[in-house]
Amino acid sequence: MHNIETANASTLKQISVIKKRAHPLLICDVDEVLLHFIPHLERYMNARGIYFREAVYRLTENMFHTETGKNLPDHECLKIIYEFFESEVSKQEAVPHAAAQLKRLSKHCDIVxxxxxxxxxxxxxxxxxxKSIGIDYPLVTNQGPKGGAVAALCAERDGHPIIFVDDSPTNIVSVGKSVPHVQLVHFVADPRFFATAEDLPNVALKSNCWLETGDFIEDLLITALR
Ligand SMILES: [Mg+2]
Known part of the structure; x- marks a missing residue:
C-alpha cells in the first residue's frame, strides 16, 4: 500500500492540460532550486527586524524578533512568507547553471x-x-506536499524514468511515498541550508550544484534508454 497524497482540484486541472506521452519526465521545483529563495527571504525578514535562529529546514518555529528575542507564532511566519511572495516573486535571482542544464536535459525528457x-x-x-532567464516549460502551482501532483504527472509514462528535484524534505518524502518509482534529487542551493539538510530516505542524489545535477540526471536518462 502506498501512501498516496491527493493534489487539490486547481493543481489537477493545470496538470490535465499538459501534454502526456510515453516519454521520460523531469519535475522540477522553483524556490531554492531554480531561483534563490532563502537569501531573499532572509533579507526581507531582516528589514523587518526578524531573523532565522538556525539555518535549518523549518520556516515556522525558526523566525525570531531581533530586538526582543521572541519567536514568531506560526500564523505570523506564514504571513511573512505570504507577503514575501507578494512583494518579491518577480525579483528572485536565478540559481547558477539551472537554465542551461534544464535546456540540456530537455533533449532527453519532458520538463514540468x-x-x-x-x-x-x-x-x-x-x-x-x-522565461526571462531562459526557463520556459509548463508550470503547475501546488499547495502542500507534492506526492499527489507528481502521481498525476506520471500518468501515461509507465516504464519511463521520472525524476523529481526539490529542496523541501516534506516534498521529497511525500513523493517518495506516493510514487516510489520516481528518482529523487534533493537540491538545496543555499550553502548553509545545504550543509544542515538531513539525508532523506531513497534520495538518488543530494546536491547544491546544477552542473553535478545535470550530469547525474543525464546519466540516469541515457542509462534508461539502453
Ligand atoms: Mg523549493
Whole structure:
C-alpha cells in the first residue's frame, strides 16, 4: 500500500492540460532550486527586524524578533512568507547553471515546473521571470506536499524514468511515498541550508550544484534508454 497524497482540484486541472506521452519526465521545483529563495527571504525578514535562529529546514518555529528575542507564532511566519511572495516573486535571482542544464536535459525528457505558490498573479509573475532567464516549460502551482501532483504527472509514462528535484524534505518524502518509482534529487542551493539538510530516505542524489545535477540526471536518462 502506498501512501498516496491527493493534489487539490486547481493543481489537477493545470496538470490535465499538459501534454502526456510515453516519454521520460523531469519535475522540477522553483524556490531554492531554480531561483534563490532563502537569501531573499532572509533579507526581507531582516528589514523587518526578524531573523532565522538556525539555518535549518523549518520556516515556522525558526523566525525570531531581533530586538526582543521572541519567536514568531506560526500564523505570523506564514504571513511573512505570504507577503514575501507578494512583494518579491518577480525579483528572485536565478540559481547558477539551472537554465542551461534544464535546456540540456530537455533533449532527453519532458520538463514540468511544479511550484508551491498561491495566486494567479504570482503564478504569472513567476512564469514571466523564469522565461526571462531562459526557463520556459509548463508550470503547475501546488499547495502542500507534492506526492499527489507528481502521481498525476506520471500518468501515461509507465516504464519511463521520472525524476523529481526539490529542496523541501516534506516534498521529497511525500513523493517518495506516493510514487516510489520516481528518482529523487534533493537540491538545496543555499550553502548553509545545504550543509544542515538531513539525508532523506531513497534520495538518488543530494546536491547544491546544477552542473553535478545535470550530469547525474543525464546519466540516469541515457542509462534508461539502453
Ligand atoms: Mg523549493
Amino acid at each position: 515546473i511544479l511550484t508551491n505558490l498561491t495566486g494567479d498573479q504570482n503564478k504569472s509573475a513567476r512564469e514571466d521571470l523564469l
